[in-house]
Amino acid sequence: MLKNAFLMLLSLAIAIGGGGASVWYALKIQDGVGAIRIGQWTAFPDIGTPAADPYSKARVAREGVLALGRAEGLSFVAENDAAGDQLKRECTYRIEGGFPTARFWTLYAADQSLGVVETGKPRLAALQSYEVLRQADNSVIISVGHHPMQGNWLLTDGSGRMYFVLTFYDTPIASSTGLSDVSLPRIVKAGCDA
Amino acid sequence: MRNVLAALRRLFHAVLLGLVGAGIVHIVVLLLVPEFSERDAWSRLSMASDLYRMNRLDAEAGGAPVVKSVDPLFYATACRFDLEEGMVRIKAPGNVPFWSVSVYDRNGHNIYSFNDHTATGGKLDAVVLTPAQMIDVRKDLPEDLQGAIFVEAPIDEGIFVIRSFVPDDSWKPIVSRFLDESSCELQDS
Numbered sequence: 256m257l258k259n260a261f262l263m264l265l266s267l268a269i270a271i272g273g274g275g276a277s278v279w280y281a282l283k284i285q286d287g288v289g290a291i292r293i294g295q296w297t298a299f300p301d302i303g304t305p306a307a308d309p310y311s312k313a314r315v316a317r318e319g320v321l322a323l324g325r326a327e328g329l330s331f332v333a334e335n336d337a338a339g340d341q342l343k344r345e346c347t348y349r350i351e352g353g354f355p356t357a358r359f360w361t362l363y364a365a366d367q368s369l370g371v372v373e374t375g376k377p378r379l380a381a382l383q384s385y386e387v388l389r390q391a392d393n394s395v396i397i398s399v400g401h402h403p404m405q406g407n408w409l410l411t412d413g414s415g416r417m418y419f420v421l422t423f424y425d426t427p428i429a430s431s432t433g434l435s436d437v438s439l440p441r442i443v444k445a446g447c448d449a
Numbered sequence: 450m451r452n453v454l455a456a457l458r459r460l461f462h463a464v465l466l467g468l469v470g471a472g473i474v475h476i477v478v479l480l481l482v483p484e485f486s487e488r489d490a491w492s493r494l495s496m497a498s499d500l501y502r503m504n505r506l507d508a509e510a511g512g513a514p515v516v517k518s519v520d521p522l523f524y525a526t527a528c529r530f531d532l533e534e535g536m537v538r539i540k541a542p543g544n545v546p547f548w549s550v551s552v553y554d555r556n557g558h559n560i561y562s563f564n565d566h567t568a569t570g571g572k573l574d575a576v577v578l579t580p581a582q583m584i585d586v587r588k589d590l591p592e593d594l595q596g597a598i599f600v601e602a603p604i605d606e607g608i609f610v611i612r613s614f615v616p617d618d619s620w621k622p623i624v625s626r627f628l629d630e631s632s633c634e635l636q637d638s
Contacts (some may be wrong), residue, residue: 258456262463269467274474278482297542303559308480315557316483319490321506321527321610324562332571337464358547361522371521381521387615413629424547424614425564 282314296331296421296439300429328357328424332369334416336442344372345414346447349401352440354395357426359384364399364411365418374412382409395440401448481557490516490557490608494529501633503528506610524624525612528633533605536578536586538597540629541631544571545624547614552577555606569596577602577609578638609633 257442260436289308301307303322315322322371323330331368336348344364354360363381364372372380387395387407398404399411400417419442423429428437459557486492491517498504506516506525518599519525537563541548549564550573565571575598586594611631613624 258459262459266463266467266470267461269464270470270474273468273471274478277471277475278478281479282482301556305552305554305558305560307558312556312558313479313482316486316489319488319516319557321490321551321553321557321608322559324549324551324559326564326567327551340608342634361520379521383522383614385618393494420520422560424549425566 272402277412278313281310282317293294293331293437293439295333295335295442296336297333298329298331300325300329323422326425327429328426329420329429330366330420331421331439333419333421333442336444340440340444342419343414343447344411344417345401347398347404347445349443349445350395350397350399350409350419350440352394353392353438354384354440355423355426355428355437357384357423357428359425360421360423362397362409362419362421364409365420367416367418369418369420372411372413372417374410376410376412377429378410380410380412382407397440398445400445481637490527490553491529491555492563494527494608495529498528500529500531501635503628503631503633505628522615523612524615524628525610526628526631527608527610529606529608530577530633530635531606532577532579532602533558534583534635536576536582536636537609538571538594538634538636539575539577539609539611539631540634541573541611541627543623543627543630545613545627546616546620548573548627549612550575551610551612552602553602553608553610554602556602557608560602561600563598568598572596573611573631574598575600575609577607579603579605 268407289299289311291298302311361381361383366372374380389395395407397407399409401412494504503526506519506527538547547565551562554560574596576594577600580601580603611628613627614622615624
């Protein structure tokens with residue numbers, strides 16, 4: 256009798272503990288279903304829409320996100336550079352290449368929660384397309400680092416993991432047909448502060 | 450020996466049963482999270498302000514942002530509404546480089562969005578209403594609603610968000626004023 260009770264408790268513990276923990280884990284990892292990857296950049300075009308999968312819906316409810324609508328824009332997040340290494344706040348990077356069609360775009364350096372990196376200076380860790388210098392072929396080269404650099408400079412500060420968030424506003428790529436042949440800029444590591 | 454084997458088999462059964470149960474619990478919890486979350490956008494906003502009150506979402510207005518992760522180069526404001534009480538009209542005066550709006554349902558799902566290119570003369574003037582209210586309004590369109598954008602949403606409670614682009618520091622006061630002067634009003638019908 257006691258053995259039976261023990262086995263029942265064991266089953267219940269595994270069911271409730273395992274079920275709960277697996278949901279918590281699935282919601283914690285950034286990656287997920289419905290992601291679209293272009294180079295190092297990831298977007299979730301369906302997040303925050305009624306068509307989203309149950310995992311995205313749960314994440315939206317838990318984090319209180321109000322996702323951008325299709326007519327507003329589309330956000331891409333990068334967590335690795337072109338070599339596949341994690342982005343670090345103490346390193347310098349070059350973001351170079353062409354940008355897809357949009358009315359304008361913004362780029363910012365983000366921390367784990369995807370909020371903008373605090374620089375402690377009046378200059379934000381953010382850039383937008385109206386203020387960048389362009390190459391002759393309309394591509395853009397952006398230098399990311401702690402110290403001022405010539406050309407387009409995205410200021411970062413601190414140390415630890417970093418993410419880049421690139422958002423295109425009023426863009427045809429937000430409709431899923433436009434996403435197939437989009438190319439996004441490359442992220443190349445230039446060096447790290449020791 | 451036989452006893453040990455039998456006990457092991459029963460233990461194996463119990464673990465297997467537990468794993469199947471874990472699968473069921475996983476699905477149930479996943480589907481219940483949106484229903485019971487107290488951290489979703491609606492709950493956060495309702496702690497910050499009343500229905501039909503615009504509430505800034507960016508940190509600029511002081512304090513921590515109510516709803517997380519808006520673009521640092523954007524200011525945003527939101528109001529909650531309940532279409533069961535009547536249709537709601539959102540207006541914002543002035544010209545800014547870019548604005549976009551989204552209508553969300555109670556669970557924070559984006560129902561409808563548009564931007565300044567959609568509006569007549571770039572003016573933000575929108576009415577959110579249910580399909581049933583739309584039929585009533587169509588019969589006899591009030592004079593002052595003629596230029597408005599009608600958003601038909603099959604929902605009752607919802608959130609309306611205005612986002613506006615701040616290209617550089619000189620635009621901050623203008624964009625701030627644009628959002629602070631925006632209104633979110635219950636229309637008597």
